[in-house]
Amino acid sequence: YLRLQPREPLAGGRTEQHRYKVVAQEGEKIYYLDVTSLYPSQMKVNEFPVGEPQVIDDFTPEEVTTVPFRGFIKGCILPPRKLRKPVLPYHCNKKLLFPLCGKCTEEENTGHCSHSDEDRALKGCCTDIEVKKAMQMGYSVKELYEVWNFPANQWKSDLYSEYITRFYKIKLCSSGWPEHCKTDEEKERFLKWHRDNMGTAYGRLKLYSLMEAVGERLIDTDTDSLIFICAKEEANPLEHLLTGYLGELTSECPTGRTIKSVMVNALKSYSIEYDDGSTDLKNKGTQQNEDTYELLTYYALESLVDSHLKGKPKTITLPQSTLSRSGFGSIVTLKFTKIVQHVNHKSAVEGTDYHTAVNVPFGYL
Template identity: 25%
Template sequence: MNNKLMFVNCQKCGEDFVREECQHSIQERSLKGTWVIEEVLKAIEKGYQIIETYEIWEYDTIQLSKDQEGLFSGMMNKFLQIKQQASGWPKHCLTDEEKNRYIDAFLDREDIKLEFSKIIENPCLRSLAKLMLNSFWGKFAQKENQNKTSIVRDCGEFFDMLTNPSIHVNTVLPVNEETLLITWEFREEAYDVSSTVNVVLASYVTALARLKLYSFLEKVEERAVYVDTDSCIYISRKGLDDISTGDFIGDMTDELNGGFISEFVSGGPKNYAYKYTTLSGEEQIVCKVKGISLNYKASQVVNFEKIKDMVLKKSDPVSVLSRQLRRTREHAVVTVEFPKGYKITSMKRKFYEDHTSVPFGFKKIKY
């Protein structure tokens, strides 16, 4: 919706970014889209109603039993084993007995055998294994019609490309008197379907991950102050359940190792900062902003206090001098220095004056 991943309560409010109380009809509010069945079942559980169904895809194999080899089981289990071993021992595993108990529990829960001698903290190896696990799924949803580059030295070939109705020539770069570098792409109706793309598999991976995250949000409800793909920052209160942590796949981990956040501020998706106190009583500040490398110079402009000031006082955007390595059209690699604007973004939800937020189209129940 609006070229963004948005979760709304009203189709029309979301499309038009309506920040007032929703006045649309049920027909206007209804969401039209494509979902995997697990998402539909969850929506029905939460009170949604299906008004109309256009098409359903059903597969012969829906759920594998534990003794069956899945489509990617071998590959996934191998890199999950490497990632888990490179994460090191959990903090509660101090004795050999506790370590062996952890290995047995992981085998019982995940059907993956960890090797005692290989469980050593190795951030680089862990990062590599994580990359192999995550980037693999993105290929299934990769854009099929990618730009292509051709080196042309023949006038007839160049003319054929310009007159070919199935392709669109994007750029023509003269290399020398005899050579052209041409970038082009197929027109939408003409490109070949890739054998590596499967949007159903990609949809299931992302949908089930969202539902897993949602299961944590159901526990904390309005106490959640920020969520991302695999993380949740929430307010802990006496008498109310906290999100449990664990050592297994799908379990949350405590990123602060027993510390707690005293102040948190967010300027939008992947744009937040917080102060936290460690177990030893030391106060630390974490600031993360997507697209801006917060080196010493940049952190003098964009930091916890600045983000807090921009959110609470709605102060003006700021500019940060950024450096990037870029490739020119001539394929030379250069360092480019340019100003990059930083501002608060709040386009995906409706915000109130007290800084609480709800989905577009949210309506309070009137008793």
């Protein structure tokens, strides 16, 4: 095996599409929530290693039931077969995925997985907290290759604390009072929360724990935000975290509006329809302007998904422009086009009707 490289565990954010089109029926409600300053909150309250690690690489090739290390772990780990929300990240084909089968991921197999455990196993490097959480969810550590272990005295909980506190205070002062702080009592409660909780582990939120709480209601997730629906007999499982405080949740739905439906075309490509008939559209990598306003719409995304699932994929050609410097030093406007289409290279699809189809991890089927 190749030696452990400390760059390997730096996986990046988790972006996943879970559903295609979801329309809120009578009594149902769609939520679009965002973790307030996710990375700063984690840097403030979590421990980070410092100093030189203990490098351990004399493991025997056998399954282990406990991982008594803190740091980076490189090994061979077998995921369970039927886990809708996998834990461990896996780099493959220049993408970050969360699969249940290594071979299905390499082949982008969207059908039934019939691979052996040896082929399904994921070989790579993760942090100890990810591996321990994965073992709780049914993963098996088949073999350890190499571990960078940091003893307890090399973990610092205040490594970034002073830095985050200083600049978060500036951010709070410049932003003014949040919307829910209108009375003196509400403002005092807001200040008291920060006095009491800045510096504790109260804000330790990770996207996976939010996904666990939401369960099968998920529609879309993107690094530090998630969109989900609740039925009329269900309460919002994250309601108690909707405070707007550091590390907790803020609603991305504009005040006075309710989300009527969500249409997800691909990762970072979706449209939200509100109860007043207005829509918001996000499509990473394209400019939204008067030239594209009539071409890229909620219903255009719906058509892209529908045609793709029926085996007759369509595309939309968008006129775009950018500023560039000419060889004579002047600034010129360059015209070009971009193609928008439905793309899904990170999961398999269960179903062919975009109203009911669900994305599942590679290796789930």
